[in-house]
Amino acid sequence: MYNRHHMRENYSSIKEKEIENIITVTQLVHRYGDHLALNGLTFEVGRGEVFGLLGPNGAGKTTTIRIANGLMHPQSGEIRVLGFDPCQQGTQIRQRSGVLTETPALYERLTAVQNLEFFGTLAGMESDILHKRMNELLGFFELSDRARDRISNYSKGMKQRLALARALLTKPELLFLDEPTSGLDPEAAKQVHDLIQEVRHQNGQTVVLCTHHLYEAERLCDRLAIMARGQVLASGSLQELRAQAAPEIHVRFSFRKPLSSTQYERLAHSTGVIKCGQSENHHVLVQVAEEAVIPGLINSLVQSGAEIIAVEPQLASLEEIYFRLQQRADEVRK
Amino acid sequence: MKLRNILAIARKDWIEVRGNKYAWVPMLIVPALFVVILPLVVILLLTKLNVDPNILVSDPDLDIFYSSMPASISQFLDPSHPIQFAITIILGFMLAPMFLMMPLMYSTIIAAESFAGERERKTMETLLYTPATDGELFLGKVLAAAVPSVSMTWIGFIIYTLILNLAPFYEFGRWWFPLPTWLPLIFWVSPALILLGIAFTVLVSARVPTFLGAYQTSGSVVLLVVVLFIGQVSGVVYLSVGVGLILGAILWTIAAILSWYAVRSFNREKLI
Numbered sequence: 003m004y005n006r007h008h009m010r011e012n013y014s015s016i017k018e019k020e021i022e023n024i025i026t027v028t029q030l031v032h033r034y035g036d037h038l039a040l041n042g043l044t045f046e047v048g049r050g051e052v053f054g055l056l057g058p059n060g061a062g063k064t065t066t067i068r069i070a071n072g073l074m075h076p077q078s079g080e081i082r083v084l085g086f087d088p089c090q091q092g093t094q095i096r097q098r099s100g101v102l103t104e105t106p107a108l109y110e111r112l113t114a115v116q117n118l119e120f121f122g123t124l125a126g127m128e129s130d131i132l133h134k135r136m137n138e139l140l141g142f143f144e145l146s147d148r149a150r151d152r153i154s155n156y157s158k159g160m161k162q163r164l165a166l167a168r169a170l171l172t173k174p175e176l177l178f179l180d181e182p183t184s185g186l187d188p189e190a191a192k193q194v195h196d197l198i199q200e201v202r203h204q205n206g207q208t209v210v211l212c213t214h215h216l217y218e219a220e221r222l223c224d225r226l227a228i229m230a231r232g233q234v235l236a237s238g239s240l241q242e243l244r245a246q247a248a249p250e251i252h253v254r255f256s257f258r259k260p261l262s263s264t265q266y267e268r269l270a271h272s273t274g275v276i277k278c279g280q281s282e283n284h285h286v287l288v289q290v291a292e293e294a295v296i297p298g299l300i301n302s303l304v305q306s307g308a309e310i311i312a313v314e315p316q317l318a319s320l321e322e323i324y325f326r327l328q329q330r331a332d333e334v335r336k
Numbered sequence: 337m338k339l340r341n342i343l344a345i346a347r348k349d350w351i352e353v354r355g356n357k358y359a360w361v362p363m364l365i366v367p368a369l370f371v372v373i374l375p376l377v378v379i380l381l382l383t384k385l386n387v388d389p390n391i392l393v394s395d396p397d398l399d400i401f402y403s404s405m406p407a408s409i410s411q412f413l414d415p416s417h418p419i420q421f422a423i424t425i426i427l428g429f430m431l432a433p434m435f436l437m438m439p440l441m442y443s444t445i446i447a448a449e450s451f452a453g454e455r456e457r458k459t460m461e462t463l464l465y466t467p468a469t470d471g472e473l474f475l476g477k478v479l480a481a482a483v484p485s486v487s488m489t490w491i492g493f494i495i496y497t498l499i500l501n502l503a504p505f506y507e508f509g510r511w512w513f514p515l516p517t518w519l520p521l522i523f524w525v526s527p528a529l530i531l532l533g534i535a536f537t538v539l540v541s542a543r544v545p546t547f548l549g550a551y552q553t554s555g556s557v558v559l560l561v562v563v564l565f566i567g568q569v570s571g572v573v574y575l576s577v578g579v580g581l582i583l584g585a586i587l588w589t590i591a592a593i594l595s596w597y598a599v600r601s602f603n604r605e606k607l608i
Contacts, residue, residue: 073464073604092604097467107462109348111355116348123344124466152355168462 022049023082024176024208025070030079032065032232039065040076041232047225052202052209054219056324057229063212064104065232067178070210071096084176097125100174104181106165110154114145114164117153118171125172132171139167143197159190166194170201177201180212191218198222220320228327231335235327240320247326248318250276253296255286258309265306272299287316337475341468345476349450350484358548359449363488367438371492372499375427379503382419389422401571408576412515419507427500428515432575433564438492439526440561442485443533444554450477451541452550455607464604474602478534485530493522520580528587533557535594542601 025047032040040062047053055063068074070083072092081087086094108117115136122132140146143163153161162182169177182198183191195218202209213219219226220240227237236246260283261269269286270278274295279287290296296313303310318326353359381387402410409429413421454460463473493514500513514522537554544550564583567573575583 068608071465073461073608075605093467093469096465099465101462101465103461103465105458107457107459109352109459110457111352112348116351120344120348121462121466124341124468126338126467 023047024049024084025053025210026080026082027066027070028080030066030069030076030081032062032069032074032076039232040069040079043079043229043232043234045227045234045237047208047210049208050206051224052198052211052222054223054226055210055212055229056214056216056219056226058214058328060231061214061229062232063229064180067101067180067210067212070178071099071101095176097172098174099176099178100169100172101178102165102169102180102182104184106161108153108161108165108168111152113152114140114149114156117164118168121168122171127172135171135173139170143167159186159193162186162190162194163197166197166201173205173207175207177207177209178212179209181214182211183213183215183218195221216319216321216324226320228324230328230331233331235331236323240323243320243323244318247323247330251290251293252316253288253290253299254312254314254316255288255299255303255310256312256314257284257286258311260284261286261308265303265308268306269299269303269308272302274298337469337471341472342476342479345468345473346480346483349446349477349480352453353446353449353480353484356449356453356547359445363442363445366441367488367492370431370434370438371496374431375496375499376503378426379423379499382422383504383507389418404571404574406574406576408578409515409517409574412512417507419504420512423500423504423507424512424515428513429517429575430565430569432518432521433561433568435493435496436521436526436529436564437558437561439485439489439530440533440558441555442488443481443530444537444557445551446481446484447477447534447537448541448547448551448554450480451538452544453547455541456546460607464608470603474538474599477538481534481537482527482530485533486527489526489530490522493518516577517575517580520577520584521575524584525580525587528584528591529560532587532591532594535591535598538598539594539601542606 023046025045027043027045030040030043031038043062043066045053045055055061055066057063065074069076069081070088072088072095075089081089083095084098088095109120112120118136118139119132122136127135137146140149143166145160145164145167148156148160153164156164166179166182169179179198183194186194198209198211199222201207209222211219211222225237225239226243227234228243229235236243238246255269266278266286269275269288272295274291275288276291277289288299290299293315296315300310300313382389402413405413412424412428415421454463468476497513501508501511533554536557537550540554541550544553564573564575568575573579
């Protein structure tokens with residue numbers, strides 16, 4: 003089971019290292035005809051972090067990856083990737099980045115070896131280094147036995163693993179993963195999640211993960227930008243997003259016996275308590291103004307004779323944060 | 337521009353074409369028809385099945401056709417040997433423009449598979465994410481279409497030459513083909529048609545997103561050959577050496593102009 007503390011720890015250690023920005027995007031605007039795909043997009047990605055671009059379909063995630071790799075030019079705004087300008091130096095960026103597109107987009111009439119050989123050659127890899135790396139990746143992704151089979155005979159999960167191997171072939175400094183688990187069954191999706199984490203921990207690459215799967219983003223990302231209609235609604239670590247979108251603190255008290263009405267009233271009217279939920283099955287959910295209030299509440303309840311067996315802070319999940327931000331954006335638009 | 341990248345793209349496209357039966361089956365059937373079956377049938381009819389060759393020698397309707405024929409061509413026609421005359425006029429002369437259909441067909445099929453097919457299978461974007469430059473991608477794909485087209489045209493011509501000399505050898509008693517008029521067609525006009533076919537298909541592929549759609553649309557350039565065929569049969573145009581050289585120069589010019597537009601249309605932003 004995923005532990006949110008793990009995400010915070012990762013981010014803190016990155017912070018300590020004085021984050022150097024690998025990607026800086028400022029006020030990016032891009033249109034497809036009349037459709038405004040990016041509308042003043044702004045965010046930064048630090049070296050070594052897994053950064054999530056989270057948003058519904060059409061939010062502008064794929065367009066951002068394309069612009070970052072020099073495939074398209076924005077109408078206005080600035081973007082620097084690995085110190086290069088994608089509009090002028092796309093080739094230099096593509097030499098240092100790996101991209102997993104939304105669909106595996108492999109050459110189905112070629113074998114896995116032929117696919118990797120082709121992309122390795124175009125990336126300028128020397129033949130002996132390329133073959134060593136191919137064997138390494140095919141082994142890592144458990145595809146060695148089927149390496150000389152045509153891709154058309156592969157399962158969806160195998161194709162996705164091979165596409166990931168292709169993206170990692172050159173040991174890129176920067177990895178873009180666009181919906182890496184799109185269309186995969188839960189088992190294959192979990193496999194891809196584990197692989198991303200393993201790869202990241204082994205090589206320390208910077209990863210930009212585009213997804214609309216909240217669980218995936220929460221599990222894998224150090225920091226996130228929540229997007230809608232070509233804009234960033236909020237960005238930061240989960241803790242920072244929570245502070246922006248869901249700053250209120252909920253605490254769940256559990257008691258050996260249900261609270262008496264006197265005890266409940268005392269709790270409900272304590273200083274710092276904003277809202278006190280109904281007492282249900284030995285539990286009470288309390289919304290407080292700040293964390294500092296909690297020890298005082300515990301003390302007060304103990305003095306009133308309440309037998310506390312657990313006090314659990316209830317943090318807003320990424321899902322709650324995401325939907326609140328999207329809802330706010332909709333309200334502003336209306 | 338890296339040759340290694342250009343060759344890698346071409347090699348990959350060749351493997352892809354080999355795997356697409358809609359691409360390679362017509363590339364086998366049509367040449368088999370024009371290069372092997374049709375000449376053998378004509379030779380068989382005239383030499384073994386007693387079809388009268390004099391209908392081509394003495395038909396008054398053909399008088400104008402023969403009278404306006406340039407000496408550079410008519411010198412190869414001997415009315416005193418009706419079978420030789422008929423074989424020469426049908427297979428050595430009239431079929432020449434139809435032979436040009438093959439390089440056009442090869443180049444448009446392979447180019448459609450290479451350019452539109454790549455977009456249809458949604459692999460183009462992955463290719464665009466590689467460090468290969470637009471020029472390398474374009475040249476790799478042009479090479480993928482041009483080399484097999486030229487090779488197959490020339491191999492087809494060698495087979496045709498062998499059949500036209502060996503099958504009626506008893507009638508001619510000598511090695512009579514190729515006639516000089518064929519040389520500019522095969523070595524000057526055909527490569528121009530191949531480049532024209534590729535450039536035209538690249539332009540079509542930018543608008544038609546499927547292999548079959550691009551192939552069918554770009555197949556309309558075959559009309560050029562049909563016009564030549566009708567011109568030659570009706571006596572309006574005679575594909576003499578001089579005409580072949582001029583025709584080639586015109587086609588190279590058109591191909592160069594189309595290629596310039598094709599190069600301009602081939603950049604990452606337009607391909608995605």
